[in-house]
Amino acid sequence: MPPHLCATGIDKAFPGVRALQNVQLEIQSGEVLAVVGENGAGKSTLMKILAGVYQPDAGTVEMDQRPIVVRSVKEAEHLGIVLIHQELNLAGDLDIAGNIFLGREPTWGGLLKLIDQRRLHDNAAKIANRLGLTIPSRTLVHQLSLGQQQLVEIARAISLQSRLLILDEPTSSLTETETARLFSVLKELKTQGISILYISHRLKEVEIIADRVVVLRDGKNAGELRRGEINHRALVQLMVGRELKQFFQRQHQAKTPLARTGIEVKDLRWLPAQPGITFTIEPGEIVGMAGLMGAGRTELAQTLFGVRRKLTGAVTIDGKPIAVRKPADAIAAGIFLIPEDRRIEGLILTDSVKHNISIASLPALSRFGFLQRSREERLAEAMCERFMVRTPGIGQMVGNLSGGNQQKVVLAKWLSRTPKLLILDEPTRGIDVGAKSEIYALMDDLAHQGAGILMISSDLEEILGISDRVLVMHAGTLAGSLHRAELTEEAIMHLATGGESRT
Amino acid sequence: MKKLTGIFAFLCLLYVLILAFTDQEAWGSNNFNLTKRIGIYGISCLGAGLLIVTGGVDLSIGSVICFCAAIFSWLVVDHHVPIPAAIVVVLLSGALIGAVNGFLVTYLGLQAFVVTLCGLFAFRGAARWILNDEIPRIAAPIADWSAFFNGSFLSISIFLWLLLGLFVAGSIFLHFTIHGRYFFAIGSNERAARYSGINVDFYKILAYVLCSFFAAIAALMDVFSISSVQASSTGNFMELYAIAGAVLGGCSLRGGEGITVGMLIGTAILCLLRNLIQMAEIKDSLEPVVIGVALLVCAIIDESLRRGLSWRDLLSAPQQLWERWTRG
């Protein structure tokens, strides 16, 4: 069977970076083709070229054996090519339905083009329900949690009558439940003959959904795996070019007993009708935090960090109560937060890698308030090396890095200092396997140095792999706490879905 | 809608105060004056509001009003062009100016503030040049038109009827058609709109065209209402009043927010405020102070209600602020 879409010899260069070199890709109708590769391998760039966001420097694209030139998103849509970007692109002031159907609103009244509100909302609710997004379709998008926003993006893509659907890391903020729902929808689309290009760093998902995998490395084709050959080891082998040994390393498993009590949170509330949240994190402990989408994990982190106003509650570190009214207070007290949404909260996209890494450590890099640029540069260089940030230089604008590399910069910004409590909100969103294991090692290291670590994650595998203890949230409350011994996927899901605590 | 309650309550308060300060037999005549002024000021405010929704801003409104008025009087007085034809030319010029602004902002990627700041200077100068710094004798040739517009229907000024017409059209456009929806989308996240296949450049240009087109209408209304054009003063400060009205009425200059009724209320507040100052015989020099402070109070109330505070919260706000302050 001739391929549905076939790209040959694609080249694309950015100033200082050759993102793609002579890349080939073909996909059949009704096929799910996964594209994997390390951060900065060129996956997103390739997808953007297919969807008309970028123009290739060289190479041709054929669809149904006819050469096509896609000059704009609109043209791509005409051809039936739809891309969900790695980063969210939603209009926050419009509601869910408005975003799902943006640009394709059902209308009445002929040339007047009045919006048919009822049809709009009915259709939106239908699609949203299929994906498990049950929030009223009139909710404004900026009120949603990141995961919910990602579902809106997916709903939007699915609602398009596409022939080729490209999903660039659609599940990076989704929990397993939503991912499973998404997969069932994808399977349905597949039976309708729609081709799907799927990018993810969660290799387990790739194993489940992909018919075939194309691996990119350093902007070149690095190999291909067919159904049956797809497994974790083979994928990693092709991506990284070597085998990764221990993935979840907990070398300092045994806690060193310290004379400190760590952080205690008592009766914390940020919503009026909310039972208080109480927990402790001991020094040297890595505590995972699980929960369903919108369970309030991010809000809890924001409240601890002083971004969100708390209504009641007391936080003490090593027995000393601390008053946190703004992030600066939290940082002074030793609480750091690596935020969930890197583009809005984590990075200054228009600024350089160097400045982004140093921004939270400037007082230490200055004398009498004067910046010492050489020290700043040394720090940035060191952190980039440690986290394997792929960038042409530390002067590169962060917005030009690939998604995963941006995330590494956010981590680098905070991990150059030693906190008392480090809160990581989805720290490995969009990060490739190699870097992930590096990050886990770092967390382990920090814990060993006596920091308490709270890691919020939607990736259960990761939670199970690294935590000493897991807190589970459900609908804005703490549903329970599980020790390493009682940690299983079922136990977590039981609590996360509102089941009674068994302990 | 809810967020308009604050300024609507303020508007009502103003109106009650005006009534209190005015003799009863003058109520009718004062009402008529108010409808007239709201009519005239509201038009440019509506245009500015539509543009602000898309995240744009136009500082040149006042100068464009002056320029359009100058063209009109040049055509009518110096070249004896029939008035309807002159009106058409003026409206087209307005639209053209908007198109140029929009082109500069979209295709050349210039900042709206800068482009329209240039317009603020340039069009005022152009108006002076067209009129050659003279006072045109416009009153006589437009006497009939002026009489018509200064008249009333159902004891409401024709100007307000015109505004209401534009308001209905604008409301339908902004809140019920897909075009209006695209305005909001662009103002809220331009890239998202672009990725949704919306012709962002077209709609942004359209917004500038509408804004300047409304300014051209406002210019005509200004001429008809006072039968006079003066290059050095016509339209002065109108951009500030227009933007202030729109913002008072709930538009955010960050874009993506706004509602046409709000713009109307915002304009009305400005007009009533100035009327009240006269009726309460507040010292002339304090007039700007009162306007400034009232704007500020409105903005504070509006923002607080928007953040979900209740009226009761608001009333206890000073105390809370104080506590927050003293705590550290």
Place this chain on the structure above:
Amino acid sequence: MKKLTGIFAFLCLLYVLILAFTDQEAWGSNNFNLTKRIGIYGISCLGAGLLIVTGGVDLSIGSVICFCAAIFSWLVVDHHVPIPAAIVVVLLSGALIGAVNGFLVTYLGLQAFVVTLCGLFAFRGAARWILNDEIPRIAAPIADWSAFFNGSFLSISIFLWLLLGLFVAGSIFLHFTIHGRYFFAIGSNERAARYSGINVDFYKILAYVLCSFFAAIAALMDVFSISSVQASSTGNFMELYAIAGAVLGGCSLRGGEGITVGMLIGTAILCLLRNLIQMAEIKDSLEPVVIGVALLVCAIIDESLRRGLSWRDLLSAPQQLWERWTRG
């Protein structure tokens, strides 16, 4: 730096044109006048620029200048306060105004445009009220000070020396200290700055304080330079010139961009442009047109160079645009 080449070249061009239009024996005296004007205008431009870097904007600069000048003359003329004391009071008032603006923008979360629009009205009115709509007889009491400031050192106006002093301080602050770095961070992404532990509210308030403080200095310089205060006209349009200068010099109103040398060049361009218009005897009414168009040209060149186009690209731009247009 590179992006300043465009406007710097433009500045040089203007200067050459001025020389060409001026008799050689008048060059020296004209140069002195230019240094004087740049000195006076530059101060408020620097303040506006610092604020714009943080993503703020201040429309009240002109009115604050007027208000500060009014306080100064009220103290000196009506109350015979010694001039140094009056200067201190004026500078403190400026800083206080900035603090209030900053407080409203940060703690109450109001839009900067709105808050300072209120200021634009309110402070002008307050100035009129203080001066009671009269012209104070300020010339005599400040004669010595005025003579000093209107003098020169190394044939450069004292005003320019003062500006250069402020410029050096401002440059060090903005480009070499961590505080300046925080200004940029806040202007580029306020949320990210907050999450990085920067005391955003403090720095934003600081930016407003600096802006109004510089406006207060500008007010004093204005008074010393022309020995006159008129509540209805002092400082008129100064906010526009200040913002225009800063933006010309490479500040982006979106925040996070700007360089102090640029602000200086921007101010200089505005001053030279007006000088050139006089020297080339361009019709008065066309003056605003020339200023507007020149601003626009600068903005276009600047934006193009910023996007990495070369001069050659620029010259072939019209043709390209045409092609892009005709393609659809």
Place this chain on the structure above:
Amino acid sequence: QRASGKPKVAFVSNNAHGFWTFAQRGAEAAAKEFDVELEFRKPSEDSAKVQREIIEDLMNRRCKGVAVSPNDPENNLNFFKNNVASKIALVMADNDLPDTSARRCYIGTHNYRAGRAAGELVKQAIPDGGKIAIFVGKMDASNAQERRQGVLDVLAGIDSKEMPAKITPADAVNLSLGKYILIGTRTDGSKEPECLAKAEDLLNKHPDVACMIGLWEYNPPAILRAVRGSANPKKPAIVAFDENPQTLDGIRKGEIIGTIVQNPYEFGYQSIKVLAHFANGKDDILKTWPGIEDGGRIFVPHRVITKDNVDTFEAEVNKILGK
């Protein structure tokens, strides 16, 4: 540059108002007649600062003499004295400097006397007294202060040929002047729509106002419009300044009692005539100037235009404008 060989003289107005077009015509006529090159400058803002920049630039262009209508003459005395008059010939037009030695001569209306003439018109319109209101653009302009003071002094029965040192505060309200009561003085920042609104509001607030006086050119038409639109059958009298066509029309229809007009054409003509003579070295021309008063003041007499002479006056105006 552009050497015409003729000496160059200049006229700098205080703003860009249409009023100055008349002066420009007069200046142009004089420039032609006395063979000088003329530059006529109308600043876009009515501020002392912009005006000063213009004059500085003029002096750097070999200007032999300049006529200025100064903004804030009081405080700019030193500038004019030390920076201008010491270098080139300086004539004040329309508005004088407080120190008569600082300039060669003054040419313009006696605004205080013009104000008194307007006061007489008020007396004539409402001999039995009543409430009056004054409208003007700004109160911190000297011609506004002088005219207003003239009106008030006549009504209060004060006899004087010159402006008194102590003036009535701008914010005086309900000031009693003999039989007359000044309700207040309304300023509009030179914006006609605002003047209209304020006049309308005043009519609603004070239905018994007996006379409304507009001191600047655009004020009377706005007042007239407000009075025409008012529902009150009792129309107040209107006293005007300057020659706006709508004002003249109102006089013809009997809605305006009369207007006090200046003769800006003569400001321009005589200023340039004097400067032309200076430029040609005839420095003693002022000694023989007809009608020159103490301190080198040449008053271009104002005129009172009422229904009787409005038509002839309008014909004159049209002639100057070439209409």
